[in-house]
Amino acid sequence: MSKVDQHRPLHSAASDLSQVRGGRTDGKELLRPHDQLLTVKGSQQSLQEEPGQHEVPLQDDETGYKLPAPVLHKNNSHKLTFIRSLQDVVQEAQLRTENTGSKVPPPSSPAGRSLSAVRNLIDMINALQEDKVRLQEELSTRESKCQVLSGAPQCEIGDLEGKLTDQTQKLSTLCSELGTTDLEKHLEILVVENDRLKQDLNGSQLQLRHLRRSLSGCSKCDHVEENSQLRERLSRAQVELKKTTEHLSELELEVQRKTEHVSQFEQHLQDVLQGKAEMEEGLNKRIRDYQLTLARQSTPPVKYITKTVQVESAKTKQALEEAQGRNQYLQEQVAVQRQVIHEREQQLQESWHNTAKLQAQIMIYEAELERTRGEMLEELQSMEEEKNCAIEEAFLRAQSEMKAVHENLNGVRMNLLSVQPALKSLTNDYNCLKHQVRDFPCLLQDAICQTKEEIFQMVEEVKEVNRDLLHKYKREMQLRKKCHNELVRLRGNIRVFCRVRPITREDGDGPETRGVVSFDSDDDGVLYVSYRGKTSVFELDKVFPPHALQNDVFQDVQAL
Known part of the structure; x- marks a missing residue:
């Protein structure tokens, strides 16, 4: 081998x-x-x-x-x-x-x-x-x-x-x-x-x-x-x-x-x-x-x-x-x-x-x-x-x-x-305090209920006062408008009205388009116009919203 x-x-x-x-x-x-x-x-x-x-x-x-x-x-x-x-x-x-x-x-x-x-x-x-x-x-x-x-x-x-x-x-x-x-x-x-x-x-x-x-x-x-x-x-x-x-x-x-x-x-x-x-x-x-x-x-x-x-x-x-x-x-x-x-x-x-x-x-x-x-x-x-x-x-x-x-x-x-004697007296004090603490939640609950009732009553009173003030404010507004119209009529029947048209397709459907013109919920003679980030306020005799009818416009204009 x-x-x-x-x-x-x-x-x-x-x-x-x-x-x-x-x-x-x-x-x-x-x-x-x-x-x-x-x-x-x-x-x-x-x-x-x-x-x-x-x-x-x-x-x-x-x-x-x-x-x-x-x-x-x-x-x-x-x-x-x-x-x-x-x-x-x-x-x-x-x-x-x-x-x-x-x-x-x-x-x-x-x-x-x-x-x-x-x-x-x-x-x-x-x-x-x-x-x-x-x-x-x-x-x-x-x-x-x-x-x-x-x-x-x-x-x-x-x-x-x-x-x-x-x-x-x-x-x-x-x-x-x-x-x-x-x-x-x-x-x-x-x-x-x-x-x-x-x-x-x-x-x-x-x-x-x-x-x-x-x-x-x-x-x-x-x-x-x-x-x-x-x-x-x-x-x-x-x-x-x-x-x-x-x-x-x-x-x-x-x-x-x-x-x-x-x-x-x-x-x-x-x-x-x-x-x-x-x-x-x-x-x-x-x-x-x-x-x-x-x-x-x-x-x-x-x-x-x-x-x-x-x-x-x-x-x-x-x-x-x-x-x-x-x-x-x-x-x-x-x-x-x-x-x-x-x-x-x-x-x-x-x-x-x-x-x-x-x-x-x-x-x-x-x-x-x-x-x-x-x-x-x-x-x-x-x-x-x-x-x-x-x-x-x-x-x-x-x-x-x-x-x-x-x-x-x-x-x-x-x-x-x-300290056993001291503990005896302290236990007595503790028992007294315990009874007082046991009664304290009931007293506290009664006080809380009474306070809640008083608060609710005061809130209701404030609501009534607010309703009364709002009613008086609207009535004064109508009276002021009536006096203003009478004054304008005596001066020459010159009034300024504004009627806002509805949004069309050319204007668009975005939120910016809807926020260009806004109204005042309390005063119908104030108009807010936003343009290029600035808001302008216009005070007129009457502002008609887009959903206003022809009858509404005629009732305000027929006195002229």
Whole structure:
């Protein structure tokens, strides 16, 4: 088997790289390093997302502590099945190579190196899966601790609130039992004590709110900036890893193209060698035929048939010369084909050299990937330590604040016990005010109804006055017009009338046309004319609108 035939599995693996996800191909199957790097990248992304999962229980006390264990087990089972499928693919590829009779490539060859790289990647994936399971277990333990730590202050706050409600109920019962005997005696003292008690209660409520806010905020780490920086570093590492994987995919595509080119050269070389062998076999056969014919024709010549022998030897000589010419031509063709084969072998050596370079670059990328994985694990460990420190600090802070709240509650309890007599008198005052306030809405409703009736009466009176004034105004207008007409008649019967014509089609139907001429609703002797944005007022004896009839005009003009 030639050197090209030994490296056939690498070519088949390069042609089947895009189908590794399915787990089966038609040719010899090998795992794709780019897909393995993507798998490692996915596991690294899952490890990079674990700091965010560590922060979730600190941001939400109610929903963040619920760890989806079935989902994690399901994801782990999917990952393990994927790894088993990859191992099955490798084993099946090896079995196919053994069954087809091809030799397994040595470890020093590119195909052997690719198989070893695939096995190394599978080992790395298994190690990453084990690390992920271990980190998930640690995360579940940490979250259970956080739940315990956050549940204790909430229970204490609930107990304190229950005690406060009990105290308030006791105070209310005491206030209901007190009488109204010592009201005037302790009035000033109780007012002061009441104000002080209200201030103390407000202060205790503010402290409780502050404690709740601190408890809700204590779950949030004080290292948000550091977490953001770590996230940025992780994102940069992901971008670099993505670039390396893209470059690796480009290199794999180039290797695939080179292997396809080499396979084409190999096929052409086999065709040329086969043709050469067939030509040599045909030449050897023809030479043997010529030798047999020469051996048959090499009988001793007879003198009386010398001419005939010379003729036959000339034909044989001519055939031999033709055979020698053909043999020389075929030898020249063989030399040309050998030169072509030598050139193809040089190109094949160059392609294998490039493949070796690409394999070296792949090893460098794998080393960089391992280094990035180590850095990420170190960063995760440091983040876990910082998270533990923050949880301990928050727990200590919550304990100190709870102690302060206990002290404040004790002080409030003492104040409540000291102001019980004052509360008795204040409850009596409160009962009196309560009765007054209870009667106040009825009094207010009566006053509102009385005021409404007065307002309605005044409005009706104003309306009557307006009607009377309008009637008098119209009557005075008619009288003034009559006097004016009489005056005009005495002076010479000169009157000025105006009759507005209706709007025609030439004027148009727009709002501007309708607003050119307007009338006064109170005075029929005033006309408003708008022209170029200016309004002019004309005072006439009579203005007839467009809908006025001839009879109306005649009644006003017949006196003339």
